[in-house]
Amino acid sequence: MTDTGRSYLHVPEPSFRPGDKPTFDEMIIPQAGAVRRPPVDVHPDDIQDLARTIIRVMSSDNEAVGEWAASLTDEEALEGLKDMMRLRTMDARLLRAQRQGKTSFYMQALGEEAVACAFQKALEPGDMNFPTYRQQGLLITSGYPMTSMMNQIFSNSQDPMKGRQLGNLYSSKEHGFFSISGNLATQFVQAVGWAMASAIEGNDRVGVGWIGDGSTAEGDFHAGLVFASTYQPPCVLNIVNNQWAISTYQGIARGNAATFASKGLAFGLPSLRVDGNDYLAVHAVAKWAIERARKRLGPTLIEYVTYREGAHSTSDDPSAYRPKDEADGWPLGDPIERLKGYLIAKGVWSEDRHAQMASQIEDEVAAAQRESEAIGTLLEGDKPGPRDMFEDVYEEMPPHLREQFAQSLKEAGEG
């Protein structure tokens, strides 16, 4: 057909839809160990290529290779394996609890466990994450009690958020985990502001921004990059590219026009791209960026290449927009299986010990769930009351809210 010259609207499409046979043949994946590790005080202009490749440590032979290897001891790597397993086990149980009607909503981090768990391992107490709803691994790794997470999911009387927030929107100042908002991308620039405060105060505490591939299209992503670039505060800005924003593939947010990491280059930010399913690589890159921030060398932008294996949320059915077996073809594999394989190959782990730990974790998570459910679930048991709704709107309840609180009690027959 000849070109009529008529203008047309370009609407990017993913390569595969339900019923198609998915492949990731077009993805360019460097060998593990192939990408160099620059010194932390490198000039950003000298590492622009790192925004367009993928930093990887674990090889297909289950070896840690290259300049980014050996950021962790075997013991620490084992702790990381355990963190990821605890997260995955909790996700599975809470997904089931949602299906049983014990809560209204849940979001898994299936397949993305390495990103948050390994990053948190590189942070120190006093640093602050500004997470999205899919970085539960930060809390797990920082030692936040799992029962508290479940109390939040079930909105029971022990929910630290007092029943005010939808499930998954955790908050723990003590564990360096900023209050999650439903509004996407807002926290990205807040993280930069938090780091600016750290700089104003003359401290070296690091602020960490988190965002998904889809949300990089929001204006606050741009705001975050501008403010980070202008004021050079101690922050790390993380983009978790899991290929999907609900039903929308990452090409709609222009992950195909350029890598997400490369969006930092015009701002003069050192920008790295890393294998998000490689626990050792994520940790090594996180450590590099955090060290840079702490040494007052400025912010870093990091893109984690991973895959959202589960549904977007319990309200989503991915088979309506992507092939059911797409995850099976994902070339960067599974983060837990890969770290497990590495530790076994190294001779510090075994299938038996792994099975034993899986069973222990299953028991531990089940116990936490029993404890939490005994307090209450969304519809049963001990729940937050109306006072919890009216408090904390302001530091002190103003007259109009005191009146409305009294009226709510009256309407409930308790006034």
Added chain:
Amino acid sequence: MAKKTMIEAIRDAHHIAMEADEKVVVFGEDVGYFGGVFRCTAGLQEKFGKARCFDAPICEGGIVGAAIGMAAYGLRPCIEIQFADYAYPAYDQIVSEAARLRHRSGGQFTAPMVIRMPTGGGIFGGQTHSQSPEALFAHVSGLKTVIPSTPYDAKGLLLASIEDNDPVIFLEPKRLYNGPFDGEHDKSIVPWSKHDDAEVPDGHYTVPLGKAKIVREGKDVTILAYGTMVHVAKKTAEDQGIDAEVIDLRTLVPLDTETIAQSVQKTGRCVVVHEATRTCGYGAELVSIVNELCFWALEAPVERVTGWDTPYPHSQEWDYFPGPKRLGAALNQIMEA
């Protein structure tokens, strides 16, 4: 005690707050080296250094978002949006984040911050230099909304706002920056130096949030006003020879309903006046509250005199602005009812 313009009073409040508490930081577009397009932050950078007062990229969402992060860290940002008309790109950060942070985090994180923004018309500012968006903030739970009408109140309310642990929207009627304005636009401007409310004490004092002020006592009708309209209301009452009680609300949220109710129960009549557009404006809330609290004392329906439900015009400035003529007609009408 010296007389100050509203700009000087606001600047003075900044100096005092920044001297008293090193956690107070000031930033926004052009507020640093240059001292602000209205001069409200002049001298701050020189005195307190660039880490305490600095210029920001032209990105309202970023300015408010960064301030929220700073407040969460433990600072007390007092930031500026150049015109209230340009607050909309930051509306998500203000409504979804600053206003709700304390509530949604179970009190773990708070946003003690002030967002200053010049507001209001009467200056031939056209569509995007004249708006009065206070209803958009007053509607949001978790925000406090403040608007002064005199240099004395501007300083005291700003200091109270900076010291408050909740996020405060601080609206500054730019028409009042250099002198009071009673709506008589064809007469020469009177500077603050010739006005009693321009007496501003040196040093620290606060005007409490949530407290209205009766600026003219009267027994025939209550006028509820704020910002520039306070001066219009006083002038109109004098000109019409109507013994009106004029209340300057000063804080829209939380609202001083006690002072309002006492006054309307005494006068039996009430007129609400604001520059902002009518439909769903803050006046609707005031009318509703007066009806709820004072229904049996009312001798006439509560009236509203407001800007029209149109974008703020340029050449038709004085047809739009609710000046003494329109307010006078409403007062006479309500007195006959």
